[in-house]
Structure formats: structure tokens, C-alpha cells
Amino acid sequence: MTTVPEQNAAVEERIRKVVSRQTPIGSAADTVNALQNLWELGIDSLASVRMMIGIEEEFGIQFPESLLTRSTFENIASIAGAVRGLLSTEHEATA
Amino acid sequence: MTIQRLPAGASSSPDQELFVARAEEAAAIAARHAEDVDRRVRFPSESVAALKERGLFAAVIPPEYGGPGAGPETLSKIATTLARACGATAMIWAMHQIQAACLARHHGGSSLIENILRNAAARQWLIASVTSERGNGGDLGVSEAAVRQPQQHDSVRTLEKHATTISYGAEAQALLATARRTPDSPPTDQVAVIIYQGQATLSPSSRWNPLGMKGTCSPGFQLTATFEASQILATPFHHIASATMVPLSHILWASVWIGLAEEALSRATCYSRKRLAQSPDEPTNPALSEAHWRLRTAQALHAEVTAATAAQWASASNAAPRSSAQLNALKVSVSESCLDVANLALRICGMAGYAEEGPYSVSRLLRDLLSGPLMIGNSRLLSTNANLILLDRE
Numbered sequence: 001m002t003t004v005p006e007q008n009a010a011v012e013e014r015i016r017k018v019v020s021r022q023t024p025i026g027s028a029a030d031t032v033n034a035l036q037n038l039w040e041l042g043i044d045s046l047a048s049v050r051m052m053i054g055i056e057e058e059f060g061i062q063f064p065e066s067l068l069t070r071s072t073f074e075n076i077a078s079i080a081g082a083v084r085g086l087l088s089t090e091h092e093a094t095a
Numbered sequence: 096m097t098i099q100r101l102p103a104g105a106s107s108s109p110d111q112e113l114f115v116a117r118a119e120e121a122a123a124i125a126a127r128h129a130e131d132v133d134r135r136v137r138f139p140s141e142s143v144a145a146l147k148e149r150g151l152f153a154a155v156i157p158p159e160y161g162g163p164g165a166g167p168e169t170l171s172k173i174a175t176t177l178a179r180a181c182g183a184t185a186m187i188w189a190m191h192q193i194q195a196a197c198l199a200r201h202h203g204g205s206s207l208i209e210n211i212l213r214n215a216a217a218r219q220w221l222i223a224s225v226t227s228e229r230g231n232g233g234d235l236g237v238s239e240a241a242v243r244q245p246q247q248h249d250s251v252r253t254l255e256k257h258a259t260t261i262s263y264g265a266e267a268q269a270l271l272a273t274a275r276r277t278p279d280s281p282p283t284d285q286v287a288v289i290i291y292q293g294q295a296t297l298s299p300s301s302r303w304n305p306l307g308m309k310g311t312c313s314p315g316f317q318l319t320a321t322f323e324a325s326q327i328l329a330t331p332f333h334h335i336a337s338a339t340m341v342p343l344s345h346i347l348w349a350s351v352w353i354g355l356a357e358e359a360l361s362r363a364t365c366y367s368r369k370r371l372a373q374s375p376d377e378p379t380n381p382a383l384s385e386a387h388w389r390l391r392t393a394q395a396l397h398a399e400v401t402a403a404t405a406a407q408w409a410s411a412s413n414a415a416p417r418s419s420a421q422l423n424a425l426k427v428s429v430s431e432s433c434l435d436v437a438n439l440a441l442r443i444c445g446m447a448g449y450a451e452e453g454p455y456s457v458s459r460l461l462r463d464l465l466s467g468p469l470m471i472g473n474s475r476l477l478s479t480n481a482n483l484i485l486l487d488r489e
Contacts, residue, residue: 042281045236045333049416049482065415068486070333 018054034077117149126180132310142184147219161216171350178354182463183310189347194222225272237282241275262313285332295320307462349429356433359440386439430467
């Protein structure tokens, strides 16, 4: 059984892969600091939409409109927080 | 990020109706000069003066700064009223309201910017937009030019920018320009800065000789400006754009196009009545019905999106992807529909419509409307929306 930190790390790694694939940040996404502002690395609004959809598809989640904001997707850590929140809500709903 | 909440301003309060009535007066003056403005490719100085005399350039500015604080619905009514008389006058007025709205909703508590709003209201300033740039392909979300700080530890900043088009740039008392935050910033890290006319040199870089909207006087300009750091709006430009500039641009441009199309349909209707009176046995051209339903569709979509935006602004909530997609759809749809209406009006009016003058002339209306699909290119917006719509799963 994985620990919570291990689960969190796994979520973050999957997010990094999506960001790498869907945005001009590319492979730098694998090692970038989790608090680094992704927009300062050159994401534009088109790439951000691809990133949002990529993350929804990766985790089988649906961001509510209130979370489809620039601040949710500001850095790897904020995205991971939103994803974990949605995953635990779904887990509670199906438990 | 706090958006300054403008007063809800009931869309049909007595004050708002007064301003729409004043717009009708200014429109009557604009109509008298519209043909000359178009023929001589000149700034519509008479109608701009009429608008200033009636305080109409302050329309969007909130009461605490001396304006009536008109919301999107009233602003739309004014834009459509003016456009029935003169497309260029309406577009100049609309573009200015968009800049003023950005200042009003995103001053961030800056006393300098609040003072600019007071001045703009009291003196009926015209504020121009400097968002276009050579090399950015019409995408206002990226900049090449950057704000520079010539001396460290100094509050003076400079900006050099080659704008491919600045509407009424030569006539404006202030400019709202976008640029990269610093020379080291990525293209999407943009700020907006409000620059006084006296701080800027604008050198025209191209000749203004378009098919329509001639009076908007929108050649390219090389801008060189020196200003204070405090003139840079604290709110990042991407937020100003999504919360205010893009929504109000699409709503008010669409209002102008609807006004032009209404005028085209009106002329086609008058022409058809004259034909019926002269030749009672001749059936009315069914193209009139088609023009009518296309215009009604555009008006209905516009009213819905404007009301939704007004409600969003009143609640100070942020623009969601769905509302961005609606606003893009509004712009594309109305720009194309209104052009269709004018084309149909031309068919209906025949050679009288093809003439450059006369009561049934559709020429200037059609030429002005041809700018609609081009000012931000519709294919660009459709590409953007194709992605945004993927986020809308209902």
C-alpha cells in the first residue's frame, strides 16, 4: 500500500508528463520546481487549454468551471492540489 | 484578483435613458457628415465634438469619477444608435469605452489612475488602444516590445513599440498600451500602461487607405514614450483582457455592426415600400425576409451575451472558459450575419443601393461591415474557440 506522500508524488509525476506533452515547456516540465509559475515559462492561453484537457483525460476527472482558472494552473503544485481534491471527492462519492 | 465592481446601473434607469437620448442627438449630427467623413477619409470631428458636448465619452466611467457608469447593455444601445448614423464614429466611441472600462475596472486602487478617470470624465478625453504589434499576428496576448527602466532605482520607464494599427491615435489624449513587463519577460507576461499624449511620440508608419471604417483613422504607428512606473496598471494584462477588454470589445463591436445592419435593412425596407407603391402587383423581394431573420438572430444572440456579461460584471465574478467561448462566438456570428444583411439589402435596393449617395445607398454600410470579420480575424477566433469548446462538456 502506498503512503500518502508516495501517492502525491505519483500524481505530480503524471501532471508533469501532461505539461511536458501539451505545452511548449516540454521536457523542462519533468524537473521544474513545483512552485515555478508556468506562465512565466511561456505558456499561452492555447497551450493552457490543451494542458487542462490533457490533465482531465489523464486522471478521468472534470474540473468544475470555478477551477478552470489561471490560478489553478499557475504551477505544478497548484494543479496537483486541485487534482487531488477532485480525486478524493470522487473516491468519497463512490465509497 | 479584485475587479472593481461598477455600480449595477439598471439598464433602463432614467439616467441611462437620458444618455441614450443624447446619443440620438449626436447620431443626428454624425449622420449629416458620415458621407463626407467616408469620402475624404477623415476623422469625424463634428460627431466627436457632439459626443463630447453631451458628455458621452464618459459613458462607462463610474459616478465616483464623474461619469454615468453605464453598463454593457446601455453602452450597446449607444453604440448601435451611433452606428446607424456613422460606423466610424460609433467604432471610435466604442473603442474608447473599452479602454476607459479597463481603467475603471482594474485601477487597483491607484490614485493616479483614479485621477486619470476623473480627468477623462471631466474633459471628455479620447483614449486609444495600442495593443496591436508588428510580428504578433493579431494575437493581443503576446508582446515583443518591453517596458524598460533606463536608470536603476529610478521611477522613469520607457517603451518603444511598433503598432500595426492605432485607431484615432493621432487624436487621443491618452493611450493604453501593452508590452512585456521587462525586457527579460516572456511574450505572454504583459502589462498595460496608460500614457498621456504629451509623453508619447507617434510616428505614422503606414498610409491609412482602407475599404471602409475610413473615419477611424487607424494607420500603423511607431510609438516612443517615457512615463512613470506608477502609470503601469498593477493588474497583469492577461486578466484585464479576459475580464474586460475582450468581452467589451466583442459586445460593442457587435453593437456597431448591428447598427450598420439595422440601417441597411431600414433602407431596403423603405426601398421596398416605394416599389410597392409604384408597382402594387410586384411581390416584395423575399430577400427582405432573409435579411430580417438574419438580423433578428444577431440581435437576439447579442442581447443574451450582453445580459450575461452585465450579470457577471455586477457580481464581480471572473470570466470562465464557457463565457469566453460565447463572446468569441458572438463576434464571429454577428460580424458574418450583419455582412449578410447588408449584402441582401444591396440586392434588394439594386442600383440605388450600389450608388455612393442617396437614401437607399448601401455602399458605405457594406464597406464598413466588411471590416467586421477582419478585426481580429474570424479564423483566429474559430481556432481558439475550437479548443475552448472542448472544455464545455454539457
